Amino acid sequence: MALDADATLGDAGEFGLIAELVEIFEGDDHVLVGPGDDAAVLRIKHGHVVVSTDLMVEGRHFRRDWASAADVGHRAAAQNLSDINAMGGTARHLTIGLAAPADLPVAWALDFARGFAEECASLGATVVGGDVTRADEIVIAVTVLGQCFQSPVLRSGARPGDVLALTGRQGWAAGGLAVLGRGFRSPRVLVEAYRRPEPPYAAGKQAAEAGATALIDVSDGLLAEAGHLAEASGVAIDVRTGAFEVPEPLQAVGAALGADPLQFILGGGDDHALLATFPDLASVPSGWHVVGEVAEGEGVTVDGGAYEGPTGWTHF
Amino acid sequence: MALDADATLGDAGEFGLIAELVEIFEGDDHVLVGPGDDAAVLRIKHGHVVVSTDLMVEGRHFRRDWASAADVGHRAAAQNLSDINAMGGTARHLTIGLAAPADLPVAWALDFARGFAEECASLGATVVGGDVTRADEIVIAVTVLGQCFQSPVLRSGARPGDVLALTGRQGWAAGGLAVLGRGFRSPRVLVEAYRRPEPPYAAGKQAAEAGATALIDVSDGLLAEAGHLAEASGVAIDVRTGAFEVPEPLQAVGAALGADPLQFILGGGDDHALLATFPDLASVPSGWHVVGEVAEGEGVTVDGGAYEGPTGWTHF
Numbered sequence: 001m002a003l004d005a006d007a008t009l010g011d012a013g014e015f016g017l018i019a020e021l022v023e024i025f026e027g028d029d030h031v032l033v034g035p036g037d038d039a040a041v042l043r044i045k046h047g048h049v050v051v052s053t054d055l056m057v058e059g060r061h062f063r064r065d066w067a068s069a070a071d072v073g074h075r076a077a078a079q080n081l082s083d084i085n086a087m088g089g090t091a092r093h094l095t096i097g098l099a100a101p102a103d104l105p106v107a108w109a110l111d112f113a114r115g116f117a118e119e120c121a122s123l124g125a126t127v128v129g130g131d132v133t134r135a136d137e138i139v140i141a142v143t144v145l146g147q148c149f150q151s152p153v154l155r156s157g158a159r160p161g162d163v164l165a166l167t168g169r170q171g172w173a174a175g176g177l178a179v180l181g182r183g184f185r186s187p188r189v190l191v192e193a194y195r196r197p198e199p200p201y202a203a204g205k206q207a208a209e210a211g212a213t214a215l216i217d218v219s220d221g222l223l224a225e226a227g228h229l230a231e232a233s234g235v236a237i238d239v240r241t242g243a244f245e246v247p248e249p250l251q252a253v254g255a256a257l258g259a260d261p262l263q264f265i266l267g268g269g270d271d272h273a274l275l276a277t278f279p280d281l282a283s284v285p286s287g288w289h290v291v292g293e294v295a296e297g298e299g300v301t302v303d304g305g306a307y308e309g310p311t312g313w314t315h316f
Numbered sequence: 317m318a319l320d321a322d323a324t325l326g327d328a329g330e331f332g333l334i335a336e337l338v339e340i341f342e343g344d345d346h347v348l349v350g351p352g353d354d355a356a357v358l359r360i361k362h363g364h365v366v367v368s369t370d371l372m373v374e375g376r377h378f379r380r381d382w383a384s385a386a387d388v389g390h391r392a393a394a395q396n397l398s399d400i401n402a403m404g405g406t407a408r409h410l411t412i413g414l415a416a417p418a419d420l421p422v423a424w425a426l427d428f429a430r431g432f433a434e435e436c437a438s439l440g441a442t443v444v445g446g447d448v449t450r451a452d453e454i455v456i457a458v459t460v461l462g463q464c465f466q467s468p469v470l471r472s473g474a475r476p477g478d479v480l481a482l483t484g485r486q487g488w489a490a491g492g493l494a495v496l497g498r499g500f501r502s503p504r505v506l507v508e509a510y511r512r513p514e515p516p517y518a519a520g521k522q523a524a525e526a527g528a529t530a531l532i533d534v535s536d537g538l539l540a541e542a543g544h545l546a547e548a549s550g551v552a553i554d555v556r557t558g559a560f561e562v563p564e565p566l567q568a569v570g571a572a573l574g575a576d577p578l579q580f581i582l583g584g585g586d587d588h589a590l591l592a593t594f595p596d597l598a599s600v601p602s603g604w605h606v607v608g609e610v611a612e613g614e615g616v617t618v619d620g621g622a623y624e625g626p627t628g629w630t631h632f
Contacts, residue, residue, distance in 0.1 A: 007422040049365055051444060053411040053459055057451045095369040097413075097457045106323045128367060131457075135373045141413045141447075141457030143369055 050146040052083035058138035066180045069108040071195040073115025075270075076140050079219060081123055082199040082272035084146035086217035088153040088208030091123055096130040097141035104138065112140075123201055153208045153215035153276070158233035162213055162277040164292035165284045168200035169193060170222060170244075174268025175253045175261070182257065187249040199272035203287065210285040212276040219269045223307060226275065226292070226300045233277075236297030238304060239266070243291040263309050266302065366462040368399035374454035382496045385424040387511040389431025391586075392456050395535060397439055398515040398588035400462035402533035404469040404524030407439055412446040413457035420454065428456075439517055469524045469531035469592070474549035478529055478593040480608035481600050484516035485509060486538060486560075490584025491569045491577070498573065503565040515588035519603065526601040528592040535585045539623060542591065542608070542616045549593075552613030554620055555582070559607040579625050582618065 054076075056062060062072045077094070084091040096116065098109065109132075117127060125144070175187075176194030185191055199217070207215055214233055218225045223239065230237045246254075246261045254261030277294055278284045301307070370392075372378060378388045393410070400407040412432065414425065425448075433443060441460070491503075492510030501507055515533070523531055530549055534541045539555065546553045562570075562577045570577030593610055594600045617623070 008419050012422045049461070051409070051411060051459075051461060053413050053445055053447050053457070055413040055415050055447045055449045055451075055455075055457065057415055057449055060450060093367070095367060095459055097369050097371040099371050099373055099455050099457075103324050106327065129369055131369050131371045133371045133373055134376060135371075135455055136453050137451060139371075139415050139451055139455040139457075141369070141371060141455075143367075143411055143459035145365070145367060145461070 048089075048148045048152070050084050050087050050089040050148050050152065051143060052080060053141065053143040054080050054083070056140040056142075063180075064108070067195045068115075069111035070115030070118075072140075073112040073117075074119040074196045076112075076142055077116045077119035078197045078199055078272060079270075080142045080144040081120065081125060081201065082217045082219065084144055085199060085201055085204035085272075086215055086274060087146070087148060088150065088204045088212070088215060089146040089148035090205065091120075091125040091144050091146040093126055093128045093145045094120060095143045096127060097139075098130065098132045099135035099137075099139040099141075100132070101136060101138070102134055119196075150208055153204075153212050155214055155216050155229050155232035156234075157212075158214040158229055158235050158237070158277040158294050159279070160235055160294055160296045162235075162279055162294040163281055163284060163290050164226070164237060164239065164275065164277055164294060165288040166218075166222075166273055166275050166291045167203045167207075167288045168218075168273035169198065169271045170218060170273040171250055171261075171265035171268045171271070172247070173197055173270035174264040175250045177268075177270065178257060178259070178264065179253055187252060190249050190253065194270060197270060197272050200274055200287070203274050203285075206285050207274065207276045207278075207288070210278065211283050212278055214277045216275050218271065218273045218275055221267045221269045222273075222275065223266050223300055223302070224269075229275065229277065230298060230300055233294075234298070236295045236299055236301070237292055238295065238301045239292040241266070241303055243289060260309070266307065267309060364405075364464045364468070366400050366403050366405040366464050366468065367459060368396060369457065369459040370396050370399070372456040372458075379496075380424070383511045384431075385427035386431030386434075388456075389428040389433075390435040390512045392428075392458055393432045393435035394513045394515055394588060395586075396458045396460040397436065397441060397517065398533045398535065400460055401515060401517055401520035401588075402531055402590060403462070403464060404466065404520045404528070404531060405462040405464035406521065407436075407441040407460055407462040409442055409444045409461045410436060411459045412443060413455075414446065414448045415451035415453075415455040415457075416448070417452060417454070418450055435512075466524055469520075469528050471530055471532050471545050471548035472550075473528075474530040474545055474551050474553070474593040474610050475595070476551055476610055476612045478551075478595055478610040479597055479600060479606050480542070480553060480555065480591065480593055480610060481604040482534075482538075482589055482591050482607045483519045483523075483604045484534075484589030485514065485587045486534060486589040487566055487577070487581035487584045487587070488563070489513055489586035490580040491566045493584075493586065494573060494575070494580065495569055503568060506565050506569065510586060513586060513588050516590055516603070519590050519601075522601050523590065523592045523594075523604070526594065527599050528594055530593045532591050534587065534589045534591055537583045537585045538589075538591065539582050539616055539618070540585075545591065545593065546614060546616055549610075550614070552611045552615055552617070553608055554611065554617045555608040557582070557619055559605060576625070582623065583625060 081091045172193035176190035226237045250261040397407045488509035492506035532541050542553045566577040
């Protein structure tokens with residue numbers, strides 16, 4: 001995509017900007033995977049170092065009246081740990097940058113840090129550095145380093161004939177966000193799913209060992225991520241809605257808000273479920289659910305046709 | 317330092333907050349150096365991975381009317397690359413997070429990225445990942461990974477009897493910042509030193525190989541960094557002003573602004589000079605200048621007495 005010289009970030013969109021940035025940064029022999037996948041992979045003897053970075057901005061990625069500081073900490077850690085999971089790696093070490101107004105209570109920052117450390121500890125990962133500075137709004141910048149002993153599973157390996165499979169809760173966090181946005185605090189299980197996602201941390205390595213051909217975590221929305229897989233792999237992906245059992249709390253929210261609860265599942269991110277392709281049904285591991293298939297072509301369809309609802313989240 | 321439960325970040329100050337955070341984060345057997353030094357060092361077979369992270373906020377760490385986007389990119393890279401230098405390591409890979417308003421011109425972001433990549437390329441380091449998102453103000457979050465094949469040189473190794481030595485320009489960037497703050501654009505050499513610092517990238521490894529006992533880069537101000545060394549090592553440091561030759565442009569700025577030019581040298585950061593201690597005069601390598609000495613005791617003195625001027629920069 002060519003951009004005008006005076007285009008703004010709003011004009012370019014997140015992916016337009018990234019596409020431009022990737023052109024500027026050159027890799028080298030030590031970069032096995034550079035910008036464009038869930039994480040970068042660096043050549044290190046006896047296993048690779050895997051590194052990924054994410055930003056969270058108050059009011060956009062979290063609200064202090066919707067989640068406690070510890071919740072925000074848990075979520076910030078989870079979304080980064082999930083990026084290593086999505087490579088088939090094991091998260092080990094993290095850094096945190098915290099930019100915040102001078103009138104932010106120290107207690108908030110400490111509770112945030114405690115929640116963050118707690119989520120990391122559940123995986124045996126630790127925070128090894130950081131930076132704090134003053135800013136008008138809270139911006140949290142996390143970088144996570146992991147190790148990967150087998151080949152990392154990229155977005156680009158899906159082949160026609162593969163099956164598409166999902167593991168982990170999907171749509172719950174989006175349902176929780178929807179009720180919070182209407183001023184409600186229940187169903188509590190969905191609100192908690194938004195506040196403290198529970199990514200399937202063991203499933204990335206499991207998928208890699210089972211021979212997954214492509215792997216991604218669902219942070220921008222299920223159909224959006226399927227689109228990333230399809231584009232990177234040069235294939236078409238069809239998602240079958242009959243594969244999803246809509247859990248009762250999502251049905252209740254759909255009924256209360258007058259929305260199709262399937263929208264939360266197809267368009268929702270934030271649960272950090274894992275989406276993978278496997279060469280055949282027999283190779284899909286325990287705990288994974290087949291939700292679609294891979295064919296020649298391009299783009300994402302739902303039940304064989306175009307999908308008109310929201311497919312995910314955009315940053316600009 | 318004990319903080320009240322309702323204390324703000326402004327109350328705690330940067331170092332107070334960090335001290336609290338460090339208490340929360342536990343290391344593990346793989347963390348050779350965790351929070352509190354210039355960078356974290358992680359145990360990796362055949363050399364260690366060194367990682368450090370930094371934030372820059374518009375209006376606080378840079379101004380778009382004082383420096384071009386490429387300048388800001390150069391500076392953001394330099395200050396991070398310098399942190400690896402300050403461990404005696406070699407910078408290899410970086411990630412960038414960019415939070416910015418939607419009306420930021422794409423050209424600014426791209427020029428920033430080009431400047432950043434250019435500074436990295438001068439060392440053979442490369443950008444391997446990143447994140448972009450929307451925010452009210454520009455926040456740049458950089459993480460740098462490096463390798464270290466010998467033992468890293470920490471802040472805590474200075475011993476009584478050691479000599480204190482400096483390499484790289486010192487005070488130039490502070491002089492440039494001072495003239496920009498008064499609305500001037502010259503002396504140009506100082507303004508350029510602020511816009512594009514030239515850290516002595518080869519000197520960190522040089523100092524490590526020469527047997528430096530402690531090492532730090534000067535980003536918060538020379539006396540402030542000497543204070544960090546003294547505190548971490550449990551020693552007293554005396555800085556001798558007679559050791560500094562005040563360069564002509566700094567003399568000119570001092571005369572124009574009615575300030576003692578030595579203030580720029582003693583209080584200035586941003587040049588990312590390196591400050592180290594060595595066991596004796598004979599071990600101080602070529603290119604380094606002896607600027608003081610280490611004794612039993614605590615704190616930093618200047619020419620044997622207390623210093624009343626500004627000693628550095630605080631973030632809250």
